[in-house]
Amino acid sequence: MTDNNVKEIEDLIKIVSKLPGLGPKSAKRIVLRLINNREELIKPLTNTLAQVYKNVVRCNICGNLKSANSNCVCNSKKYDQICVVENIADMWAIQSSGIYKGHYHILGGTLPSFESKNTGGALLIESLVNRVKKNSVKEVILATSASIEGETTSHYISDSLKGTKVKITRLAKGVPVGGEIEFLDDGTLFSAFKNRGPVVSD
Numbered sequence: 001m002t003d004n005n006v007k008e009i010e011d012l013i014k015i016v017s018k019l020p021g022l023g024p025k026s027a028k029r030i031v032l033r034l035i036n037n038r039e040e041l042i043k044p045l046t047n048t049l050a051q052v053y054k055n056v057v058r059c060n061i062c063g064n065l066k067s068a069n070s071n072c073v074c075n076s077k078k079y080d081q082i083c084v085v086e087n088i089a090d091m092w093a094i095q096s097s098g099i100y101k102g103h104y105h106i107l108g109g110t111l112p113s114f115e116s117k118n119t120g121g122a123l124l125i126e127s128l129v130n131r132v133k134k135n136s137v138k139e140v141i142l143a144t145s146a147s148i149e150g151e152t153t154s155h156y157i158s159d160s161l162k163g164t165k166v167k168i169t170r171l172a173k174g175v176p177v178g179g180e181i182e183f184l185d186d187g188t189l190f191s192a193f194k195n196r197g198p199v200v201s202d
């Protein structure tokens with residue numbers, strides 16, 4: 001058993017239990033495994049974490065993660081489709097479903113439904129408009145959640161893109177109301193993507 005009087009261990013358990021899906025019990029189990037495998041686990045983990053901390057940054061154009069000293073994929077060659085998601089986890093869910101293989105734009109959240117339209121600055125919406133113009137993008141696929149916030153954000157984005165000629169589509173309503181993209185099964189995601197429809201602006 002872990003000796004709870006050791007401050008270093010207590011601190012580590014506290015941090016690990018903050019990770020998603022882990023409570024204090026599983027955190028203890030993980031910490032114990034680490035301690036019992038100092039060379040095989042703690043050493044490489046420490047190095048890798050330090051590298052990630054130092055070198056992985058968020059691209060301020062597309063919102064994706066990138067290595068600090070290399071160009072982001074959004075800056076590589078031209079592309080004609082962009083799928084807009086709220087966060088990285090949503091992008092990973094769509095990627096693993098295999099339905100879409102194009103470029104992404106990660107907003108970094110949603111607009112609060114109750115706030116005025118002028119709050120778009122915090123999310124990467126302006127840079128989306130710039131990407132669409134710069135690359136003459138033909139289709140923007142809005143894959144935000146089917147929640148009020150997701151819908152508000154999606155409307156705000158299609159308004160912002162009005163000046164461009166881009167075709168804007170939204171995932172089909174197969175996405176359950178309130179449904180977060182990250183937690184959809186591949187089948188639902190697949191059909192929502194396949195049946196995506198044009199966004200009608202009012």
Ligand SMILES: [Zn+2]
Nearest residue numbers: 059062072074
């Ligand atoms: Zn980028």
